[in-house]
Amino acid sequence: MLKLTFARKLIAAAAVAAAVIAPAQAAEKTYRLKLAETWPTNFGVFSHPAREMAQLAEQMSNGRLKIEIDTANKHKSAFGVFDMVRAGQYDMGHSASYYWKGKVPNTLFFTTMPFGMTATEQYGWFYFGGGMDLMQKVYEPFGLISVPGGNTGMQMGGWFRKEINSVEDLNGLKMRIPGFAGEVLAKLGASPTNIAPGELYTSLERGTIDALEWVGPSMDLRMGFHKIAPYYYTGWHEPGTELQFLINKKKFDSLPEDLQKILMTAMKVSAYNMTIESHHASAENWFNMKTEFPDVQVKNFPPEVIAALKKANDELLVEAAAADPLAKEIIDSQTGYQKLIRVWTDIGERAYLNSMAEE
Amino acid sequence: MLKLTFARKLIAAAAVAAAVIAPAQAAEKTYRLKLAETWPTNFGVFSHPAREMAQLAEQMSNGRLKIEIDTANKHKSAFGVFDMVRAGQYDMGHSASYYWKGKVPNTLFFTTMPFGMTATEQYGWFYFGGGMDLMQKVYEPFGLISVPGGNTGMQMGGWFRKEINSVEDLNGLKMRIPGFAGEVLAKLGASPTNIAPGELYTSLERGTIDALEWVGPSMDLRMGFHKIAPYYYTGWHEPGTELQFLINKKKFDSLPEDLQKILMTAMKVSAYNMTIESHHASAENWFNMKTEFPDVQVKNFPPEVIAALKKANDELLVEAAAADPLAKEIIDSQTGYQKLIRVWTDIGERAYLNSMAEE
Incomplete structure (x- = not known):
């Protein structure tokens, strides 16, 4: 009897343990994503956002989210990234939106435009001026999510x-x-x-x-x-060329919510970091060019x-x-936002930079 | 015998279960941090980085990291943030480094300097030009970690x-x-x-x-x-005033590695976001001022x-x-970096903004 009771208690304990383990094991499941880059191997600053994003995602998720990156040297299809992510052959891509304008003309507007916004102004448009919604409107019909992927600067x-x-x-x-x-x-x-x-x-x-x-x-x-x-x-x-992370939406939706948030944040911060690194690398490389070739x-x-x-x-x-209502909506949004924000860029940074250059 | 064997198997199963549960339970432990802001309640853009950071940290950690924010209206000590985080009364702070120059003169250099770097240039210095190391050198003796907390722009x-x-x-x-x-x-x-x-x-x-x-x-x-x-x-x-997240280092070191990475990333991305939001809000508010008061x-x-x-x-x-060797090291680093990067800012963004303004 005692033994039986003990056995029952153990059974009960094991059942409780199993119940506790179940969600813990689900939480410990490893999700593996594959990302295709448009860039060849070791392509300078362009190669950094995807790698930094993958590393951050793995660290923040304690290894539950692993992203494997293939460069164009591997998949041999630099300009096939849109199609490969759309088809689910890859889960993610790192590329630039304007490469797809031959397929989907309105993708043109989400990288940079001649006489358009600077990197900072364009991030303002994406995150506070309606740009992200318009970009999603263009990509949604293809089962894709597009988010900023790092800026080259001017x-x-x-x-x-x-x-x-x-x-x-x-x-x-x-x-x-x-x-x-x-x-x-x-x-x-x-x-x-x-x-x-x-x-x-x-x-x-x-x-x-x-x-x-x-x-x-x-x-x-x-x-x-x-x-x-x-x-x-x-x-x-190209006053502020923004690269792009592409994600297969179905795949994204299948991730647990915390991993979705980790992935989105890792992409966002890696994009910002590339923007800063580009400014830094241009300064350093210009110095080297000018030193080596003073003419x-x-x-x-x-x-x-x-x-x-x-x-x-x-x-x-x-x-x-005139050719397309969605194109008109995007162009009007960009033109209006640029007009609003450039006034401040001119009063703020341009005035300051000019005053220091004169002096 | 059969029962005993069964009981033993159950004991063994329970032991295995316990071993599995142990790390899972540790992983599910909730860490609570308290953050003190220098700002009063609802202080516009300044109030956003700490709140966005806390929300991201909670979402990315699936609720394991919770950060409670007290404004200066609550703790009544706007300029006591340094001391309170140092003493462990709060685990974190959101403030600005130059507020502490009366206590620690070299904290002056990590916010903005007259005729100094713009926001983008200064992020270049922090992340690619040695600025983060110098900032840590100043804060380390006080058991504090200081990281960028969002920029007001010009x-x-x-x-x-x-x-x-x-x-x-x-x-x-x-x-x-x-x-x-x-x-x-x-x-x-x-x-x-x-x-x-x-x-x-x-x-x-x-x-x-x-x-x-x-x-x-x-x-x-x-x-x-x-x-x-x-x-x-x-x-x-103040060409690029960077706010500051302060963290009690001992507290930070006591967090599991994944939560450390989540916290650091949440701070970094929230800081960048405030930088963009400041540019946006200045543009919008300037438009409103000028409309209301055209003179x-x-x-x-x-x-x-x-x-x-x-x-x-x-x-x-x-x-x-001349007064302090570490001050000299920081000033030399900033001056040298600014000289390098301003050349590129001038060739890149300044030339572009000027060409569009002329036209």
């Missing part, structure tokens, strides 16, 4: 072998400059082209092209353009060239807005 | 009832401007004072003071200064005034560096 206007002194100098200019900015230049008579990164240096050196834009000092140094093109023009076409000159496009580019850009935006 | 030079057209106009000027910037102004003959926030409006209205600085549009709108002072001068003295004028100090302020500031920094 991109430079590019490396030129001869000076641009007038709008006429753009006529016939062969320049590697893809996307919307290429269309803007085409309106002014230039011949924009796209060329694979590995062939850019030789194309510029041999005169196949007269000019090219890449990123800015943070990514340009390794490309070596400063060795063969003496003029480095300041930027207008490199920083140039501003003449005001009449900027005005002509801006006019061509505005015309293209009007066309885009 | 602070305005203040509200003035009459224009400043020359260095002579600063002579005898009664201005509310605390800290290092007050010392800079004093060198040029001004009479800097500090006045409790609640009395600022009346002091300016009655002419007890001629001018005052507070923050920028994000925080100034609610104070109403734009109703009684027509000139809003652009900034020089408010934004003014730049004349270049000769800026030059004189800069000279006085440089002299004070030389004195500070």
